[in-house]
Amino acid sequence: xxxxxxxxxxxxxxxxxxxxxxxxxxxxxxxxxxxxxxxxxxxxxxxxxxxxxxxxxxxxxxxxxxxxxxxxxxxxxxxxxxxxxxxxxxxxxxxxxxxxxxxxxxxxxxxxxxxxxxxxxxxxxxxxxxxxxxxxxxxxxxxxxxxxxxxxxxxxxxxxxxxxxxxxxxxxxxxxxxxxxxxxxxxxxxxxxxxxxxxxxxxxxxxxxxxxxxxxxxxxxxxxxxxxxxxxxxxxxxxxxxxxxxxxxxxxxxxxxxxxxxxxxxxxxxxxxxxxxxxxxxxxxxxxxxxxxxxxxxxxxxxxxxxxxxxxxxxxxxxxxxxxxxxxxxxxxxxxxxxxxxxxxxxxxxxxxxxxxxxxxxxxxxxxxxxxxxxxxxxxxxxxxxxxxxxxxxxxxxxxxxxxxxxxxxxxxxxxxxxxxxxxxxxxxxxxxxxxxxxxxxxxxxxxxxxxxxxxxx
Amino acid sequence: xxxxxxxxxxxxxxxxxxxxxxxxxxxxxxxxxxxxxxxxxxxxxxxxxxxxxxxxxxxxxxxxxxxxxxxxxxxxxxxxxxxxxxxxxxxxxxxxxxxxxxxxxxxxxxxxxxxxxxxxxxxxxxxxxxxxxxxxxxxxxxxxxxxxxxxxxxxxxxxxxxxxxxxxxxxxxxxxxxxxxxxxxxxxxxxxxxxxxxxxxxxxxxxxxxxxxxxxxxxxxxxxxxxxxxxxxxxxxxxxxxxxxxxxxxxxxxxxxxxxxxxxxxxxxxxxxxxxxxxxxxxxxxxxxxxxxxxxxxxxxxxxxxxxxxxxxxxxxxxxxxxxxxxxxxxxxxxxxxxxxxxxxxxxxxxxxxxxxxxxxxxxxxxxxxxxxxxxxxxxxxxxxx
Numbered sequence: 001x002x003x004x005x006x007x008x009x010x011x012x013x014x015x016x017x018x019x020x021x022x023x024x025x026x027x028x029x030x031x032x033x034x035x036x037x038x039x040x041x042x043x044x045x046x047x048x049x050x051x052x053x054x055x056x057x058x059x060x061x062x063x064x065x066x067x068x069x070x071x072x073x074x075x076x077x078x079x080x081x082x083x084x085x086x087x088x089x090x091x092x093x094x095x096x097x098x099x100x101x102x103x104x105x106x107x108x109x110x111x112x113x114x115x116x117x118x119x120x121x122x123x124x125x126x127x128x129x130x131x132x133x134x135x136x137x138x139x140x141x142x143x144x145x146x147x148x149x150x151x152x153x154x155x156x157x158x159x160x161x162x163x164x165x166x167x168x169x170x171x172x173x174x175x176x177x178x179x180x181x182x183x184x185x186x187x188x189x190x191x192x193x194x195x196x197x198x199x200x201x202x203x204x205x206x207x208x209x210x211x212x213x214x215x216x217x218x219x220x221x222x223x224x225x226x227x228x229x230x231x232x233x234x235x236x237x238x239x240x241x242x243x244x245x246x247x248x249x250x251x252x253x254x255x256x257x258x259x260x261x262x263x264x265x266x267x268x269x270x271x272x273x274x275x276x277x278x279x280x281x282x283x284x285x286x287x288x289x290x291x292x293x294x295x296x297x298x299x300x301x302x303x304x305x306x307x308x309x310x311x312x313x314x315x316x317x318x319x320x321x322x323x324x325x326x327x328x329x330x331x332x333x334x335x336x337x338x339x340x341x342x343x344x345x346x347x348x349x350x351x352x353x354x355x356x357x358x359x360x361x362x363x364x365x366x367x368x369x370x371x372x373x374x375x376x377x378x379x380x381x382x383x384x385x386x387x388x389x390x391x392x393x394x395x396x397x398x399x400x401x402x403x404x405x406x407x408x409x410x411x412x413x414x415x416x417x418x419x420x421x422x423x424x425x426x427x428x429x430x431x432x433x434x435x436x437x438x439x440x441x442x443x444x445x446x447x448x449x450x451x452x453x454x455x456x457x458x
Numbered sequence: 459x460x461x462x463x464x465x466x467x468x469x470x471x472x473x474x475x476x477x478x479x480x481x482x483x484x485x486x487x488x489x490x491x492x493x494x495x496x497x498x499x500x501x502x503x504x505x506x507x508x509x510x511x512x513x514x515x516x517x518x519x520x521x522x523x524x525x526x527x528x529x530x531x532x533x534x535x536x537x538x539x540x541x542x543x544x545x546x547x548x549x550x551x552x553x554x555x556x557x558x559x560x561x562x563x564x565x566x567x568x569x570x571x572x573x574x575x576x577x578x579x580x581x582x583x584x585x586x587x588x589x590x591x592x593x594x595x596x597x598x599x600x601x602x603x604x605x606x607x608x609x610x611x612x613x614x615x616x617x618x619x620x621x622x623x624x625x626x627x628x629x630x631x632x633x634x635x636x637x638x639x640x641x642x643x644x645x646x647x648x649x650x651x652x653x654x655x656x657x658x659x660x661x662x663x664x665x666x667x668x669x670x671x672x673x674x675x676x677x678x679x680x681x682x683x684x685x686x687x688x689x690x691x692x693x694x695x696x697x698x699x700x701x702x703x704x705x706x707x708x709x710x711x712x713x714x715x716x717x718x719x720x721x722x723x724x725x726x727x728x729x730x731x732x733x734x735x736x737x738x739x740x741x742x743x744x745x746x747x748x749x750x751x752x753x754x755x756x757x758x759x760x761x762x763x764x765x766x767x768x769x770x771x772x773x774x775x776x777x778x779x780x781x782x783x784x785x786x787x788x789x790x791x792x793x794x795x796x797x798x799x800x801x802x803x804x805x806x807x808x809x810x811x812x813x814x815x816x817x818x819x820x821x822x823x824x825x826x827x828x829x830x831x832x833x834x835x836x837x838x839x840x841x842x843x844x
């Protein structure tokens with residue numbers, strides 16, 4: 001039933017919300033895509049960092065593995081399926097579910113069916129990317145999850161970097177052409193074994209752009225696919241948290257020795273969490289690779305990306321699914337908001353009309369305020385909210401007066417916001433609870449430090 | 459060898475902070491970058507860079523009188539703060555909750571004097587350049603080397619100051635917080651330093667060429683095909699000198715003993731009357747200034763300085779971090795050994811196997827070491843850790 005709901009929401013996003021964004025809506029649509037993908041990454045990392053309390057900082061590596069697997073499959077696969085002279089005109093258009101260019105596609109008659117073979121190829125390659133990433137997660141997790149704490153963090157960091165460097169340096173820059181693919185269907189395997197050193201050609205899966213990046217991928221990622229998978233991730237994470245497995249995960253987080261004493265095979269459960277997280281990260285990577293405006297490059301999927309994901313997880317509260325998703329929204333929107341800060345008191349678009357962006361910021365701010373709401377601190381909360389809005393407006397005003405382009409400083413402000421957040425609200429937005437737990441503040445929730453009771457989550 | 463000692467210098471900062479606070483200071487590599495760029499700025503201020511007038515150091519030199527006025531103003535402000543501390547605050551404490559209870563004014567005064575001295579050093583170097591006859595100022599001349607030494611000192615002091623401020627402002631409030639938060643804060647600080655450094659009034663986003671302050675026109679001597687350049691030797695000598703000094707300080711002096719005690723157990727050290735806060739601050743300062751020295755030496759070896767957020771810097775810092783881990787994190791001698799090992803591995807691997815995979819060797823070594831000997835090479839054999 002929740003799966004039907006997820007499909008419904010994804011369809012709504014694609015066919016109702018997207019046309020509503022209207023002209024020039026591609027920016028918002030792109031933001032929504034980013035939000036969905038980031039939420040997937042954050043929630044999947046929550047399964048490792050939040051549930052089992054293991055500290056992995058190489059999550060982007062799984063994303064990279066999934067992205068490259070899916071990219072190779074769709075890029076070379078679309079030539080088999082559809083033909084066409086070049087990959088560019090062979091690959092771009094799928095069915096209606098997987099296009100971001102709804103109007104144009106409909107007008108030009110480029111896509112008429114809801115779902116075509118290419119969409120199925122895309123879906124399949126996403127799953128394949130996820131599976132390869134999961135296998136990779138297993139390979140990485142099995143030896144390294146015996147380590148604890150910082151050492152595990154360092155090893156995952158090392159693995160992540162190794163993956164990045166290998167993709168960058170070991171895959172060939174030159175991609176195959178359509179003719180080459182068609183002439184030798186099993187090119188990869190055949191050439192692996194025909195090792196004449198002077199004319200050795202990288203096998204199929206090693207021709208993925210190298211350090212230049214994998215260009216010319218078809219843009220299949222649409223709101224439908226992103227929110228389908230995002231919803232799936234959320235449902236799985238939520239179900240997991242309340243399942244036997246999830247309880248085992250949580251027990252490892254609370255006290256590893258005690259849970260081992262209770263008969264939980266800690267290493268096995270940790271590896272399982274790792275594999276599951278890697279799967280969803282791989283799928284997210286596949287989605288990321290096929291987003292329009294993105295050129296897949298392993299250099300961007302290094303530890304900086306891993307840190308971004310960790311920031312989301314910690315910001316939302318370690319172990320909180322909804323918190324991670326909320327933080328993904330914030331972390332995606334905040335740098336964009338700081339690029340050209342819109343007025344929050346008079347939310348108008350660039351041309352004077354109503355704009356989605358400031359309104360989405362306002363809604364987001366209210367959600368955050370609601371999440372942080374504590375009945376015994378009403379005045380303080382309201383003052384804080386007002387102060388934030390006023391400071392925001394003052395910042396805009398001052399920047400305009402001083403003729404300072406705020407977009408130059410958005411990364412500085414982002415970093416400052418991060419530091420302040422960590423100092424002022426060290427447990428993240430939601431602690432270990434979920435948004436819907438907030439209604440019952442006195443319910444005792446176990447926390448990472450073992451304290452229980454009201455207010456412990458704050 | 460030269461690069462190895464640079465790695466070792468940076469690794470020392472990582473390892474000292476980890477030893478005491480048990481967290482990975484991801485901002486450390488940015489302090490190193492800052493050291494390199496401050497050296498550049500100082501060199502520009504001294505007058506070695508005259509091509510690009512938009513460089514922060516050249517601008518600084520232009521407004522030199524103003525800078526001194528500013529310093530005086532800040533000093534006056536510090537006096538006012540001290541008065542406030544003595545007179546006003548005792549009457550305000552308790553009336554508002556959350557009133558800062560630390561000795562703000564003393565810290566501020568310290569920061570001011572410190573900044574003034576490090577800035578003053580740059581101007582000393584400037585005077586020096588004016589005083590020494592031109593011939594000595596030619597590339598490789600003694601005057602240039604002397605100025606380089608002063609710039610090195612200034613960079614170390616400035617970065618030490620930055621390290622101090624970072625510790626006080628960002629890390630100290632989080633001393634009791636979960637370690638993950640401190641880690642995120644470190645990442646935040648790292649981002650902050652990178653992006654601030656790229657601001658136009660700081661170092662900008664254009665790569666700059668560091669002037670050669672140390673003589674490096676011809677190789678000193680050569681062993682077979684390998685030419686040994688004076689800069690390499692000087693970098694190695696400076697680095698080794700600093701490390702030996704550090705080693706003596708940590709293992710032979712009272713302060714070093716205090717550091718080791720805090721590393722062993724913060725609470726017990728406090729009970730024994732060791733001023734924990736000061737020791738921690740001092741550790742940060744020490745680590746930061748060592749990183750600055752590494753930055754200066756690096757800028758002498760590789761003259762092209764990329765913008766502070768460039769990926770190459772981060773990778774360099776990561777390798778130094780790997781060096782700290784391989785040697786056994788928290789262990790000072792381990793960090794030195796690890797730095798040399800990692801650099802050796804990287805360069806010999808790049809030379810004899812494949813250049814493209816040079817980063818892989820480093821991280822593969824990290825993984826292998828951690829899987830088989832998680833506490834690093836020297837982690838067990840030396841019990842005392844800092």
